[in-house]
Amino acid sequence: MDATANSGTTGVRVEIEDVQSGAVRPRPVPYVGKYLFLRVDDRHAGRALLRQLIPVTASGLPGVDLDQDAWVAVAFTYQGLAALGVPRESLDSFPQAFREGMAARADRIGDVGDSAPEHWETPFGTGDVHVALSVLASDEAQLDKEVQRARAAYQGSSGVRVIWEQDVRQLPTGRTTLGFRDGISHPNIEGVELPGTNPREAPIKAGEFILGYPDETGHVPAMPTPDVLGRNGTYVAVRKIHTNVAAWRQYLRANTSSAEEEALLAAKMVGRWPSGAPLALAPERDDPELGADRRRNNDFLYRENDDRGFRCPAGAHIRRINPRDATIIGDARMHRLIRRGTTYGPPLPDGVLEDDGAERGLIGAFLGAHLERQFEFIKSEWVNDGNFIGSPGEKDPVAGHHGGTGTVTIPEKPIRRRLRNLPSFVVTRGGEYCFLPGLRALRWLAELED
Structure with missing residues (x-):
């Protein structure tokens, strides 16, 4: 590793100047953004697009003020790399999950029933998505500036066209459509000078998130060839998820007898209170001051005082997604992800229990170097x-995916509580597996020759 320095216990230095900013930096708070999917009909036009996008694409870490930032990230599906004319030996070097795509692996990841690919929003899962652009900023002025710079790269080209757009933004409440603060947890990545949000989390090997470095197994995983294409890249599972807010509220109301019980049941299912305060630290009632404190709201583990889940149930959402040090079957560190969620659509007004038919939910980007043993x-x-x-x-x-037959257990003393007949509170509207290359790889792709 010619550009990394082995520093013993501190591991390697990630070539952060070659890593797209969208790979490792947390999104700003508050945020506004836009996702765009493009189809490449002519490989020469696609390469010309990349030459225009490279100066726009940000690299490295954010500035000192995380809330005053904006960036553009560029990723490709397998079909997109083929449309650019990437050589067959390089295409074949990508992992099977990426080559097959998310739609082909829907059963494996639970996209069934209403979430099955046959119900997805066009163009998800059709093979027409080639390039995925994401633009995130802390305010509208910065967003407009970055979007216009990105648009200038493809406007006027007959060989590249936009086939899907989605605006995202933080709601005025600062919470998701289900009413909970999001974007709190970010991993501590070894070799990246950006601290994680949990000071108790030992640094996770860079190779879990960025290709070209040792991962938690101690080995440098296989990556796409040639080296310039794979190194400093990562994989992104992009998901559009609709939230059934009315069903969520109806279920909470039907299984509680007071507003206080309703709030507690919701927190037990999520693992945090609406403010972001974790049940592990605030087990009885919400603590907005704790929830707003970036130094404390993610500073906890489970094994020391809550291994049995009397504070935060073992089946709660945040504990399933990141079990931390809890006693589980397997090693949680082998399955850590960078998760970046952004909200789309209007909120359902407070107190409303009936569905208004509006589209609302989450655009999720789940990043890691191993699609199968992380996201899948x-x-x-x-x-x-x-x-x-x-x-x-x-x-x-x-x-x-519950489909009206789900159950959830909430540990309580003296007798645990078991809820039944859960509906599905989220529905997949679509998804794609993308590859987010390093900047040198973007230049390599832009200069491909027939």
Whole structure:
């Protein structure tokens, strides 16, 4: 590793100047953004697009003020790389999950029923998505500036066209459409000079998130060839998720007898209170001051005082997605993800229990160097199964596919509580597996020759 320095216990230095900013930096708070999908009909036009986008694409870490930032990120599907004319030997070097795409692996990750690919929004899963652009900023002025710079790269080209756009923004409440603060947790990545949000989390090997570095197994994983294409890249699972807010509220109301019980049940299912305060630190009532404190709202583990889940149930959403040090079957560090969620659509007004028909939910970007043992494992084994916590018949109460037959167990003394007949509170509207290359790789792609 000629550009990294081995520093013993501190591991390697990630070539952060070659890593797209969209790979490792948290999104700003507050945020506004836009996602765009493009189709490449002419490989020469696609390469010309990249030459225009490279100066726009940000690299490295954010500035000192995380809330005053904006960036453009560029990623490609397998079909997109083929449309650019990437050589066959390089295309074949990508992992099978990426080559097949998310739609082909829907059963594996729980996209069934209403979430199955045949119900997805066009153009998800059609093979027409080639390039995915994401633009995130802390205010509208910065967003407009970056979007216009990105648009200038493809406007006027007959060989590249936009086939899908989605605006995202933080709601005025600062919470998701389900009413909970989001974007709190970010991993501590070894070799990246950006601290994680949990001071108790030991640094995770860079190779879990960025290609070209040792991962938690101690080895440098296989990556796409040639080296310039794979190194400093990562994979992104992009998901559009509709939230059934009315169904969520109806279920909480039907299974409680007061507003206080309703709030507690919701927190038990999520693992945090609406403010972001974790049940592990605030088990009895919401603590908005704790929830707003970036130094404290993610500063906890489970094994020391809540391994049995009396504060935060083992099946709660945040504990399934990141079990931390809890006693589980397997090693949680092997399945850590960078998760970046952004909200789309209007909120359902407070107190409304009936669905108004509006589209609302989450655009999720889940980043890691191993699609199968990170994103797919979490979806199949932790979200839609409970074997790892000793509850094989239960799914994630928030993100699992329940179809009206789900159950969730909440540990209580002297007798645990078991809720039944959970509906599905989220529905997949579409998804794509993308590859987010390093900047040198973008230049390599832009200069491909026939």
